[in-house]
Amino acid sequence: MDASRELLRLIGGYQVSQAISVAARLGISDALATGPQTLAELAESTGADEQALARLLHALTALGLYTADDGSFANTELGAALRVDVPRSVAGWARFIGTGSYWQTYAALEQCVRSGETAFSIVHGEPVWEYRAKHPDEQEAFDAAMTSMADAVSDAVVTAYDFSRYESVVDVGGGHGRLLSGILERYPTIHGVLFDQPDVVAGADTERFQVVGGDFFESVPAGDALVLKSVIHDWADAESIEILRNCRRALPTDGRVLLVEQLLDRSPDPVRTALSDVNMLIMTGGRERTTDEYRRLLAAAGLTLVDTVATAGTTHVIEAAATH
Numbered sequence: 001m002d003a004s005r006e007l008l009r010l011i012g013g014y015q016v017s018q019a020i021s022v023a024a025r026l027g028i029s030d031a032l033a034t035g036p037q038t039l040a041e042l043a044e045s046t047g048a049d050e051q052a053l054a055r056l057l058h059a060l061t062a063l064g065l066y067t068a069d070d071g072s073f074a075n076t077e078l079g080a081a082l083r084v085d086v087p088r089s090v091a092g093w094a095r096f097i098g099t100g101s102y103w104q105t106y107a108a109l110e111q112c113v114r115s116g117e118t119a120f121s122i123v124h125g126e127p128v129w130e131y132r133a134k135h136p137d138e139q140e141a142f143d144a145a146m147t148s149m150a151d152a153v154s155d156a157v158v159t160a161y162d163f164s165r166y167e168s169v170v171d172v173g174g175g176h177g178r179l180l181s182g183i184l185e186r187y188p189t190i191h192g193v194l195f196d197q198p199d200v201v202a203g204a205d206t207e208r209f210q211v212v213g214g215d216f217f218e219s220v221p222a223g224d225a226l227v228l229k230s231v232i233h234d235w236a237d238a239e240s241i242e243i244l245r246n247c248r249r250a251l252p253t254d255g256r257v258l259l260v261e262q263l264l265d266r267s268p269d270p271v272r273t274a275l276s277d278v279n280m281l282i283m284t285g286g287r288e289r290t291t292d293e294y295r296r297l298l299a300a301a302g303l304t305l306v307d308t309v310a311t312a313g314t315t316h317v318i319e320a321a322a323t324h
Contacts, residue, residue, distance in 0.1 A: 016063060017097060018098055019063070020060070020065070020082070021094050021095060022098060023065065023094070024091045024094035024095045024098075026053075027045075028046060028057075028060075028079075029065070029075055029079045029080060030084055030085070030091075031045040032074055032079065033075070033080075035074070036069070036072035037072060037073060038072050039054055039057070039071065042057070042073060057073055060079075061073070063078075064078050065078045082094060089148055089151070090148055090149070092147055093145045095141060095144070095145070096141045096142060096144065097145075099138065099141055101120075101123075101124060101138055104123050104124075105123050105124070105283060106282065107123070108120075109278075109282055118282065118283070118285040119283070120284070121285075127284075127285070139199075143175060143176065143200060146175050147178055150179055150229075152313060153230075153311075154178050154183075156311035156312045156315065157179065157229070157260055157315065158182045158185075158186045159311070159312060160309050160312065160317060161258070161311075163183055163186070163187050163190065166187075166190060166223075167224050168193065168225070169191075169192055169193070169223055169224065169225045169226075169227060170193040170220065170222070170223035170225070170226045170227065171183075171193070171194050171209075172195050172226050172227065172231065172243075173195070173228055173229075173231040174194045174227070174229070176204045177194040177201075177204045177208070177209060177211075179227065179260070180192045180193075180194050180227075181209075183227075191209075191210070192209030192210065193209060193210045193211075193221050194210070194211045195213075195216070195221050196213070196214075197215065198214070216231075216246060217242055217243065219249070220250045222252065223250065223255070224254075224256070225257075225258055226251065226255070226256070226257050227260065228247070228257070228260070230261065230315075232261060232294075233261050233286050233289070234280065234284045234286040235285070236285050236287070240286075240301075241297060241300045241301045244257065244298060244301030244303060247301070248301055248303055248322055251322050253322070255321070255322070256320065256321055257320040258317055258319055259318040259320070260317055261294070261316065262276060262288050262314050262315055263288075263290060263294070263316050264277065264288050264289060264293075265291055266316065268314060272314055273288055274288075291308060291318075294318055298318075298320045299323070302322060302323050303320040303322060303323060304320060304322070305318065306321050
């Protein structure tokens with residue numbers, strides 16, 4: 001292996017991320033959904049400068065998102081996954097990572113590592129949750145990104161974990177309810193409750209489940225199973241314990257808290273999980289954790305780790321019961 005060449009490839013990763021993000025925001029893959037288009041047609045349909053678009057497409061073709069044949073461009077399998085209307089689309093996430101607030105935060109990684117402060121607060125002067133509350137467009141982009149990523153996780157969780165023992169499931173911090181919808185599709189007799197901030201659940205499909213707005217730092221609705229997907233990793237230990245204690249209070253005697261999270265010590269994709277941990281470091285002040293770290297966190301909230309169930313993705317379902 002040529003170490004310098006490989007390292008240069010890794011260093012240039014930011015260029016790839018931004019190029020794909022721009023492709024998603026321009027809607028190139030969506031424009032190609034019905035078939036190949038010429039450069040001129042793509043420039044018109046995406047509202048881009050023709051010559052600048054040609055150079056971006058050259059790079060994206062080299063990356064394998066598109067093919068170029070006789071002056072026309074078409075989606076590859078990779079490019080098609082950037083369409084907004086396909087199952088397991090990543091378009092929402094690709095658009096979000098190119099937003100200014102997200103992109104600028106990574107520039108403060110060194111300061112974050114040196115000081116221990118959250119990079120987002122260093123750059124923007126306040127925590128990410130407060131910032132997004134004041135910037136609805138950023139919150140909307142974040143919600144779309146989470147919804148975009150939820151399909152693959154939902155499929156993996158519902159396939160791996162047996163929810164048939166539960167009569168009611170509460171999706172705590174569930175956004176627009178993609179995971180809950182997947183659970184109810186597989187187990188239609190379950191009563192589903194979606195719980196998140198009022199402005200977040202306002203965009204959910206209320207025909208499939210009950211919707212409750214609120215704050216999980218205050219309380220959560222009662223249910224046989226309380227599911228928290230990618231919630232606890234957003235928070236430091238003290239806040240995580242507070243959330244989990246409220247879940248403990250809402251549990252019936254034989255209920256379960258189910259955390260859907262990546263595990264640092266058991267990840268099938270260690271690089272992705274480790275980089276997710278860095279993302280938590282700079283964005284929210286949260287963290288990815290090991291199995292033992294989750295065991296200790298749960299114990300501090302009055303919960304006992306019962307089992308961990310691997311999914312087909314990078315997440316595990318961490319099952320916990322009330323400590324008696």
